[in-house]
Amino acid sequence: MPEGIQINLYQLEENGVEISGGEAQKLTIARALYKDAPWVILDEPTSALNPVSKYEIYRHFDKLVEEKFSLYISHRMSSCRFCDQIYVFDNGTIVQRRSHEELIAKKNGLYYKLWNAQAQYYNVS
Numbered sequence: 411m412p413e414g415i416q417i418n419l420y421q422l423e424e425n426g427v428e429i430s431g432g433e434a435q436k437l438t439i440a441r442a443l444y445k446d447a448p449w450v451i452l453d454e455p456t457s458a459l460n461p462v463s464k465y466e467i468y469r470h471f472d473k474l475v476e477e478k479f480s481l482y483i484s485h486r487m488s489s490c491r492f493c494d495q496i497y498v499f500d501n502g503t504i505v506q507r508r509s510h511e512e513l514i515a516k517k518n519g520l521y522y523k524l525w526n527a528q529a530q531y532y533n534v535s
Contacts, residue, residue: 431458439467449479456489468492487525496521 418426419437429437435458442450456464471480471492482493490496491510498506498513498521506513506521513521 432460432463435459436463443474447478449481450475451481451483453483454485455482457486464489487521487528498524 413425419429420426435455439452439455442452456467459467468489468491471482482490484490494509495507496510496513497504498519500520506516506519508516513519514525516522
């Protein structure tokens, strides 16, 4: 950035710069982690990121929040794969709660159905 960390983000100021949705999401995640609160809540934090950036965040997420309670909200099943516990809601009610491996093994469960409905969009192993 031309003015380093003193730059105004977005066009709200005369000399402001516009950043992409992905850059804004990365900045928001960085701010949440920098704040060093005892817990972090992220709601669809990677929806505007490219696959490589998403992978990097998911790969390091556990380390970044290891001493914190973290709640991650997502409709993308591939984003939930790294979570210790996944809560599956249906019409405002928790219908399943387990790890990814346990939920995917329950072939008649909602998580399994959602995972397979989205599987065409990402590589499953």
